[in-house]
Amino acid sequence: xxxxxxxxxxxxxxxxxxxxxxxxxxxxxxxxxxxxxxxxxxxxxxxxxxxxxxxxxxxxxxxxxxxxxxxxxxxxxxxxxxxxxxxxxxxxxxxxxxxxxxxxxxxxxxxxxxxxxxxxxxxxxxxxxxxxxxxxxxxxxxxxxxxxxxxxxxxxxxxxxxxxxxxxxxxxxxxxxxxxxxxxxxxxxxxxxxxxxxxxxxxxxxxxxxxxxxxxxxxxxxxxxxxxxxxxxxxxxxxxxxxxxxxxxxxxxxxxxxxxxxxxxxxxxxxxxxxxxxxxxxxxxxxxxxxxxxxxxxxxxxxxxxxxxxxxxxxxxxxxxxxxxxxxxxxxxxxxxxxxxxxxxxxxxxxxxxxxxxxxxxxxxxxxxxxxxxxxxxxxxxxxxxxxxxxxxxxxxxxxxxxxxxxxxxxxxxxxxxxxxxxxxxxxxxxxxxxxxxxxxxxxxxxxxxxxxxxxxxxxxxxxxxxxxxxxxxxxxxxxxxxxxxxxxxxxxxxxxxxxxxxxxxxxxxxxxxxxxxxxxxxxxxxxxxxxxxxxxxxxxxxxxxxxxxxxxxxxxxxxxxxxxxxxxx
Amino acid sequence: xxxxxxxxxxxxxxxxxxxxxxxxxxxxxxxxxxxxxxxxxxxxxxxxxxxxxxxxxxxxxxxxxxxxxxxxxxxxxxxxxxxxxxxxxxxxxxxxxxxxxxxxxxxxxxxxxxxxxxxxxxxxxxxxxxxxxxxxxxxxxxxxxxxxxxxxxxxxxxxxxxxxxxxxxxxxxxxxxxxxxxxxxxxxxxxxxxxxxxxxxxxxxxxxxxxxxxxxxxxxxxxxxxxxxxxxxxxxxxxxxxxxxxxxxxxxxxxxxxxxxxxxxxxxxxxxxxxxxxxxxxxxxxxx
Ligand SMILES: Cc1ncc(C[n+]2csc(CCOP(=O)(O)OP(=O)(O)O)c2C)c(N)n1
Ligand code: SF4
Numbered sequence: 001x002x003x004x005x006x007x008x009x010x011x012x013x014x015x016x017x018x019x020x021x022x023x024x025x026x027x028x029x030x031x032x033x034x035x036x037x038x039x040x041x042x043x044x045x046x047x048x049x050x051x052x053x054x055x056x057x058x059x060x061x062x063x064x065x066x067x068x069x070x071x072x073x074x075x076x077x078x079x080x081x082x083x084x085x086x087x088x089x090x091x092x093x094x095x096x097x098x099x100x101x102x103x104x105x106x107x108x109x110x111x112x113x114x115x116x117x118x119x120x121x122x123x124x125x126x127x128x129x130x131x132x133x134x135x136x137x138x139x140x141x142x143x144x145x146x147x148x149x150x151x152x153x154x155x156x157x158x159x160x161x162x163x164x165x166x167x168x169x170x171x172x173x174x175x176x177x178x179x180x181x182x183x184x185x186x187x188x189x190x191x192x193x194x195x196x197x198x199x200x201x202x203x204x205x206x207x208x209x210x211x212x213x214x215x216x217x218x219x220x221x222x223x224x225x226x227x228x229x230x231x232x233x234x235x236x237x238x239x240x241x242x243x244x245x246x247x248x249x250x251x252x253x254x255x256x257x258x259x260x261x262x263x264x265x266x267x268x269x270x271x272x273x274x275x276x277x278x279x280x281x282x283x284x285x286x287x288x289x290x291x292x293x294x295x296x297x298x299x300x301x302x303x304x305x306x307x308x309x310x311x312x313x314x315x316x317x318x319x320x321x322x323x324x325x326x327x328x329x330x331x332x333x334x335x336x337x338x339x340x341x342x343x344x345x346x347x348x349x350x351x352x353x354x355x356x357x358x359x360x361x362x363x364x365x366x367x368x369x370x371x372x373x374x375x376x377x378x379x380x381x382x383x384x385x386x387x388x389x390x391x392x393x394x395x396x397x398x399x400x401x402x403x404x405x406x407x408x409x410x411x412x413x414x415x416x417x418x419x420x421x422x423x424x425x426x427x428x429x430x431x432x433x434x435x436x437x438x439x440x441x442x443x444x445x446x447x448x449x450x451x452x453x454x455x456x457x458x459x460x461x462x463x464x465x466x467x468x469x470x471x472x473x474x475x476x477x478x479x480x481x482x483x484x485x486x487x488x489x490x491x492x493x494x495x496x497x498x499x500x501x502x503x504x505x506x507x508x509x510x511x512x513x514x515x516x517x518x519x520x521x522x523x524x525x526x527x528x529x530x531x532x533x534x535x536x537x538x539x540x541x542x543x544x545x546x547x548x549x550x551x552x553x554x555x556x557x558x559x560x561x562x563x564x565x566x567x568x569x570x
Numbered sequence: 571x572x573x574x575x576x577x578x579x580x581x582x583x584x585x586x587x588x589x590x591x592x593x594x595x596x597x598x599x600x601x602x603x604x605x606x607x608x609x610x611x612x613x614x615x616x617x618x619x620x621x622x623x624x625x626x627x628x629x630x631x632x633x634x635x636x637x638x639x640x641x642x643x644x645x646x647x648x649x650x651x652x653x654x655x656x657x658x659x660x661x662x663x664x665x666x667x668x669x670x671x672x673x674x675x676x677x678x679x680x681x682x683x684x685x686x687x688x689x690x691x692x693x694x695x696x697x698x699x700x701x702x703x704x705x706x707x708x709x710x711x712x713x714x715x716x717x718x719x720x721x722x723x724x725x726x727x728x729x730x731x732x733x734x735x736x737x738x739x740x741x742x743x744x745x746x747x748x749x750x751x752x753x754x755x756x757x758x759x760x761x762x763x764x765x766x767x768x769x770x771x772x773x774x775x776x777x778x779x780x781x782x783x784x785x786x787x788x789x790x791x792x793x794x795x796x797x798x799x800x801x802x803x804x805x806x807x808x809x810x811x812x813x814x815x816x817x818x819x820x821x822x823x824x825x826x827x828x829x830x831x832x833x834x835x836x837x838x839x840x841x842x843x844x845x846x847x848x849x850x851x852x853x854x855x856x857x858x
Pocket of ligand 1: 622623624625626641664665666667668669692694696697698699700705773
C-alpha cells in the first residue's frame with residue numbers, strides 16, 4: 001500500500017501530439033474546482049510530434065507554486081517516459097499505467113499499479129478516449145465528486161458534437177471508477193484535504209498573467225513575430241483583440257514589430273511587443289531609437305537558452321545582459337522580472353505607466369518556466385491597477401525635448417493641441433530638429449543618460465525581503481525563481497536565512513547597497529555566469545559571496561536549491 | 571485653400587537646411603507644401619515619418635508633425651501611427667536606399683497590409699548622405715567610389731514590383747514637373763490605401779548621370795492610360811527608355827485600419843481609450 005499525504009507530485013509523460021495537455025487541463029481545472037491547491041508546469045521538446053514531453057502537476061492541501069524534482073505518481077503514455085525522467089524516480093514513486101508503456105529494465109524495480117487504459121478506451125469506443133479516461137482515473141484517486149470533472153469534460157469538448165461530448169463523459173466516468181477502486185482497495189491512497197477557499201480562487205498561467213496585465217494596463221496595440229516561448233502572450237492578445245477592441249498585428253519580422261510599437265506610442269497608443277532573446281536581438285536598433293527619441297515602448301521578453309536559437313522550448317534566465325546593454329549609446333531603460341503570477345499581472349500593467357511617465361523602453365523579463373507554469377491564486381484586485389496617462393497637449397511653441405530638471409520633457413502627441421510634435425532619432429535640439437551643436441549635444445546626453453536615469457533610480461522600488469531582516473544569510477533571487485527559493489527556504493527552516501527577491505532589476509535604487517551590506521549573499525540564478533550578481537557588483541559594488549547556478553535548460557527544482565543552500569550554509 | 575505659409579517652419583533648427591544647393595529635395599518640399607495646402611490640411615493633422623538619408627530630413631524643414639526615425643524603418647512606424655490614430659494624414663518618406671534597400675522588406679509587407687498611408691520615395695538613384703554609393707535603382711554601368719568597376723546588378727524596378735504585388739496606388743513623377751507632381755501627390759494622399767509615389771529627384775552632388783535634363787529627356791507622361799488595368803500598368807512599368815510618368819495603377823481594396831477589430835464599433839483613436847477593466851474582471855471570472 002502506498003500513501004501520499006498533503007502534497008503529491010504527479011508527472012504525465014508522453015509524445016507530443018498524444019494529448020497529455022488535455023489530461024493536464026482537465027485535471028488541474030477539476031482539482032482546483034474541487035478545492036485542491038494545484039500547480040502545473042511542463043517541459044517539452046522542440047518538435048510537433050513524437051519525442052517525450054512531460055507535465056508536472058502538484059496537488060496539495062496547502063499552497064504549492066514551485067517545480068519539484070520528486071515524482072510521487074508517474075503516468076507514462078509512451079515507452080521511453082521512464083528513461084527520460086529516470087533521475088526523478090525513487091523508491092516512493094508509483095507508476096500508474098500499462099506495461100506496454102514501460103521499458104523492460106524498469107519493470108522489476110518500480111512500484112507499478114497496472115490499469116487497463118487501452119482496454120477501457122476500446123470499450124468506450126476508441127483509443128481516442130485514453131486521455132479522458134486517464135484524467136478521470138487520476139481524479140478518482142482523490143475521491144472528489146465525479147460531477148466536477150464531468151462538467152470540466154463538457155466544458156472542454158463544447159463545440160464538438162453531442163456524441164463526442166457524451167462519449168468523453170462516459171470515458172471520464174470509466175476512468176473515475178477505476179481510480180476509485182484503486183483507492184478503495186488501498187493500492188494507492190492519496191490523502192489531501194480540500195480547502196473551501198481555493199474554490200473562490202482563479203487558475204492562471206504566466207502567459208495569461210502577462211497578457212491580462214497588459215490589457216488591464218491599457219495595452220491597445222501589440223505587434224509581434226512568433227518565437228517560443230513568447231508567442232503565447234501574442235496569441236492571448238489576438239484572441240482577446242475583438243472583445244477588447246485592440247490592434248494585434250503579426251509583422252514581417254521583429255524589426256517591424258518593435259518599430260510599429262514605437263510608432264503606435266508616438267501616436268498615443270499603449271503598445272507592447274512580445275518576443276524572445278533571438279527576436280529581441282533584432283530589436284536592438286529600434287530600442288536605441290526609443291532611447292534617443294524618448295519614445296515609450298513596452299517589451300515582453302520570455303527567455304529561453306541562447307546563444308542564437310539555443311534550446312527553443314527550454315528555460316533560462318540568460319538574457320539579462322542582453323536587455324541591460326542592448327542598443328548603442330547611453331540611454332535609460334527599465335527592466336522588470338515578475339516572480340509571482342500576481343506580480344506578473346500588476347507589474348505588466350504598471351509597465352505601461354512607467355513607459356509613459358519616463359518615456360523609456362520598459363522590458364518585462366519572463367522565461368519559459370514562468371510563462372508555461374500555472375497555479376491557483378486569489379483573484380487580483382483590478383481596482384489596484386491605476387492607469388496613469390502622461391500625454392499633454394501641444395501648446396503653441398511646443399518643445400518635444402524641453403530641458404527640465406528631472407530629465408523628463410512633457411510628451412505631446414500628433415493631432416492633440418495647437419502645435420506640431422517633432423520627434424527625432426538623431427541628436428536634436430529642444431524642438432526635435434537635428435543638431436550637431438556641441439553644447440546642446442552635451443545637455444541632451446546628460447538629460448537622457450544622467451538626469452532621467454537618476455529620476456528613475458530614485459523612484460525605483462526596493463527588493464522584497466522575506467524572513468528576518470537581521471538574518472545572517474540573504475538568498476538573492478530574481479524573476480521566475482521566486483517560489484522555488486521560497487519553498488527551498490521553507491524546507492531549510494532556518495531563521496538566520498532570509499530571501500531577497502528582485503522583480504525590479506534595473507535601474508537599481510542606491511539604497512539597496514545599505515540593505516545588503518554586511519550579509520552573506522547567495523545568488524540563485526538560472527544561468528551560467530550569474531548575470532544579476534554581476535549587475536549588483538557593477539552598479540552598486542555589492543559582492544555576492546556564493547552563486548547557485550543552473551544552466552541545463554531546465555528550471556531549478558526545490559530540492560536542488562535546498563541541497564545547494566545546505567551545502568553553502570552548513 | 572490653406573495658405574502655404576502655415577507649413578513653413580519657424581523653428582530655429584529649420585533655418586539651416588542640410589541639402590546641397592540645387593538638390594531635388596527642395597523641389598519635393600515645395601511640392602508637398604503646395605499639395606497640403608491645396609488639400610486644405612492643417613499642420614497638426616499631418617505627420618511625416620521619415621527614415622534616414624538626405625531625403626529623410628524633410629520633417630525638419632516643414633511645419634507638420636514629424637518623426638525622423640531609422641534607416642529603412644519609416645514604413646512600419648507610419649503604419650502604426652495611422653493605425654493608432656486614423657484621423658491623421660500619414661506620410662512615410664525616404665530615399666531609394668532607405669525604402670528599397672534597408673526598408674525593402676517593410677515595403678513588400680506594407681503592400682500586403684495596405685495601411686492608408688502615402689509612401690514617398692525620393693529616387694535619386696544613388697545614396698546621397700553617405701556620399702555616392704550605388705543604390706538599388708542605380709543603372710548598370712555607373713561607376714561609384716564603392717563600385718569602381720561599374721554597377722552590374724540589375725536595378726530594382728519599384729513600379730513593376732509594386733504592381734506585381736497588387737499595391738493599392740502606384741505612381742511615378744519627376745520633381746522637375748511641379749504642377750503634375752502636386753497633382754499626383756494630392757491623388758496619393760487622397761487615395762484610400764497604401765499609395766506609393768516614386769519621385770525622380772536629381773542628386774546634384776553624387777549622381778552626374780541622372781540630372782534634371784536627363785530626366786526630362788528620358789521620361790514621358792502617360793496619356794490615356796487606364797490605371798485600373800493591371801496588365802497595361804505592368805506593360806508600362808517595364809518600359810525602360812523613355813520612362814513613363816503618371817499614375818500607373820490603382821487597386822481599391824480595404825485598408826489595414828478598416829479591418830482591425832479595434833475600430834469596428836469604436837472610432838476613437840487609441841490614445842483616447844481607457845482599458846476595459848470590466849472585461850479584465852470577466853476574464854478572471856472565467857478562470858474560477
Ligand atoms: C542602419 C543604418 N545603416 C546605414 C546607415 C548609413 N546611411 C545613412 S543614409 C544612407 C543611404 C541614404 O541613401 P538614400 O536612402 O537613397 O537617401 P538620400 O540620402 O539619397 O536621400 C545610409 C546607408 C544608417 N544611418 N543606418
Ligand atoms: S547629396 Fe544629393 S540628394 Fe543629398 S542633398 Fe545633396 S544633392 Fe541632394
